[in-house]
Amino acid sequence: MTVLPSTRTNYPRRTPPRLDSLWADPVVAPIERVGAHVGGLGDPGTLLLSGPAPSPGGEGLVSHLSRWGTVPGIDGAGVRALLRASALDGRGGGGFPLIRKVETALLGGGLPMLIVNASESEPSSRKDRVLCAHRPHLMLDGAALLATALGVDEVVIHLHRASGSPASILEAAISDRRHRGLADPRWRISTGPDRYVSGEASAVAGFVDGGQARPRFTTLPLAVEGPSGRPTVVSNAETVAHLAAIARVGPDAWGSLGASSSPGSRLVTLTGAVPQPGTVLELAGQATIGDALAYQGLTDPPAAVLIGGFAGTWVLGEEAWQTPFTRAALQCLGAQPGCGLIAVLPHGACALTETARIVRYLAGESAGQCGTCVAGLPRLADSCEAIARGSFRRRGIRKMTALADAVLGSGACGHPDAVVRLIRSTLDVFEDDVVRHLAGKPCRASDHPPVLAVPRADHAIGRGDTREWE
Amino acid sequence: MSVEIRIDPILCRGHAICALFFSDGVDLDQWGFGKVAVAVVDAPRDIRRARRAAAACPNGAFIVRERSQDLANAPARPHPESSQPVA
Numbered sequence: 001m002t003v004l005p006s007t008r009t010n011y012p013r014r015t016p017p018r019l020d021s022l023w024a025d026p027v028v029a030p031i032e033r034v035g036a037h038v039g040g041l042g043d044p045g046t047l048l049l050s051g052p053a054p055s056p057g058g059e060g061l062v063s064h065l066s067r068w069g070t071v072p073g074i075d076g077a078g079v080r081a082l083l084r085a086s087a088l089d090g091r092g093g094g095g096f097p098l099i100r101k102v103e104t105a106l107l108g109g110g111l112p113m114l115i116v117n118a119s120e121s122e123p124s125s126r127k128d129r130v131l132c133a134h135r136p137h138l139m140l141d142g143a144a145l146l147a148t149a150l151g152v153d154e155v156v157i158h159l160h161r162a163s164g165s166p167a168s169i170l171e172a173a174i175s176d177r178r179h180r181g182l183a184d185p186r187w188r189i190s191t192g193p194d195r196y197v198s199g200e201a202s203a204v205a206g207f208v209d210g211g212q213a214r215p216r217f218t219t220l221p222l223a224v225e226g227p228s229g230r231p232t233v234v235s236n237a238e239t240v241a242h243l244a245a246i247a248r249v250g251p252d253a254w255g256s257l258g259a260s261s262s263p264g265s266r267l268v269t270l271t272g273a274v275p276q277p278g279t280v281l282e283l284a285g286q287a288t289i290g291d292a293l294a295y296q297g298l299t300d301p302p303a304a305v306l307i308g309g310f311a312g313t314w315v316l317g318e319e320a321w322q323t324p325f326t327r328a329a330l331q332c333l334g335a336q337p338g339c340g341l342i343a344v345l346p347h348g349a350c351a352l353t354e355t356a357r358i359v360r361y362l363a364g365e366s367a368g369q370c371g372t373c374v375a376g377l378p379r380l381a382d383s384c385e386a387i388a389r390g391s392f393r394r395r396g397i398r399k400m401t402a403l404a405d406a407v408l409g410s411g412a413c414g415h416p417d418a419v420v421r422l423i424r425s426t427l428d429v430f431e432d433d434v435v436r437h438l439a440g441k442p443c444r445a446s447d448h449p450p451v452l453a454v455p456r457a458d459h460a461i462g463r464g465d466t467r468e469w470e
Numbered sequence: 471m472s473v474e475i476r477i478d479p480i481l482c483r484g485h486a487i488c489a490l491f492f493s494d495g496v497d498l499d500q501w502g503f504g505k506v507a508v509a510v511v512d513a514p515r516d517i518r519r520a521r522r523a524a525a526a527c528p529n530g531a532f533i534v535r536e537r538s539q540d541l542a543n544a545p546a547r548p549h550p551e552s553s554q555p556v557a
Contacts, residue, residue: 216480217478217479217480217481219476219533219535369479369480370479370480370482370503371479371482371483371484371501371503372479372499372501372503372505373479375501375503376499403500406499406500406505407499409505410479410499410503410505411479412478412479412480
């Protein structure tokens, strides 16, 4: 953020947008559409979502085995070799290499614990739900392989309780596998609270251990010592499904589905101003964000896209359109794949209003544990709303950025940092809009209704019933 | 010898007593919640201060740990191929 120029305004002061329109819930995203792969280089038969069209119970075991064959009999060292050769990175948001979690967990004493995180807390993301609901056996195959790599005989699959959770589909799939006599580990399905931070790895591990689904302060990585005292590996559902594919087609063929710097295909969810929000696509090769949006019928770059989730990074549409959705390419734009969410902001909508709505929601989703997060996030949300309304003074921006600096790195988990990242990216990418709003010039989008499906922020920070975390 | 200091943000209640004893090592925000400014301390005088701050924290949020216990200084990893999972 550079110093904002003083602006003499000849415009009439803009009328503040109606708050009811600012906070009205937009159309709730329809859920669970499986899209085809986009821009594939390799054999389309080995993408996670290739195969039969979506059906209510997901792909059955017979169809799954006829397409993929049984899981090859590999020992733990063999699975670890596959993980190393493929450089499979985590698809939950952090992008941490899975092999490093596995190796770390094996170094420590004690039996490791394996949790597959399919909770998908990001409100608009649908990829893990779609994967578990339509390709349950691929995910379970991968989880069984990861259990072999860790030498454990039990796998916990963690989901949220929300409606639309694929728990019943997974239970049916597990029962089919048992009847078929597959050599599986013991499965345990865990369902937890539907809160944003409850999908964070330490919150998941703590909940599975019998505690509350709130993030923990840890001085050691979970893979060294989890809440139970055992080394704990928490891995995203899409990540383990990729492992099932790697074991069948080999690391090289799997890697060639992606770009050289970012092996393998990647699931993304489209939301915002697209014809069918909630569509899940699998991007392969150098498929760009434009390719994904073109699949939804968009022909021109939108005003901007928010990449990687609510706590992600804004990128102007023109820049994003030509950018492949790979870690390396996104890094050039200062963005990360995160949970694979692509939220589309149309021309004529106000990015500052959307950001204000997201920040208010995220402030309400604090677990209420760390002081700076509890005290700081609502203040940041106030500032973002004031900017959106046009009632903020230029001096306030400096205070706001100082507050953001104080909030950064203050929490036990990454939640406050994520809010700061979103705010910084907003001030950076939409600097012109911020200047206009501060100068009281009419927002180019004052009458546009809200675009992103942000849940209503109705949680009082830190005052929530503690039972809601159990 | 060096120690590593951390503040557990969940336990911290903003008493700011750590900053009385070890002002160089702790950044306070506007509410008095502390953030660690220097994570690794090696001057003996600063180590003494850090230990006093840890002892004075009413919530036990100020953590001082010997670095030798740290993972970073742990013996080199065995080659992954040789490490067998515990059955």
